[in-house]
Amino acid sequence: MVSTIPTIAFNVETIQYKNLSMTVWDVSCQYKIHILWKHYYHGSNAIIFVVYSTNRERINKVKEESDNLLIQDELKGTQILIFENKQDMNSTMNTAEIVNSLNLNSI
Secondary structure (H helix, E strand, C coil), X not given: CCCCCCCCCEEEEEEEECCEEEEEEEECCCHHHHCCHHHHCXXXXXXXXXXXXXXXXXXXXXXXXXXXHHCCHHHXXXXXXXXXXXXXXXXXXXXXXXXXXCCHHHC
């Protein structure tokens, strides 16, 4: 098991794999930070949107944020992966619950 700490503002890392180079921004979902997300959209090829499947209390806020990503002009054509994190924990939402809560079948 790996111990982690929550992202406070953001972390930036460059990942190299064979001939692929990715600059990865881990941007906090804290309210004071998430309003700045739009400044990171330009030039994005993909977004990995992490959903903590243990956090039922915030799923409506997560839906608002994911819906907001889908309407951004700068993200038109950008691939978005919804990733369910913490599936190994007890009392998690399963995939169907997350799909339904985020209304992903309507995309």
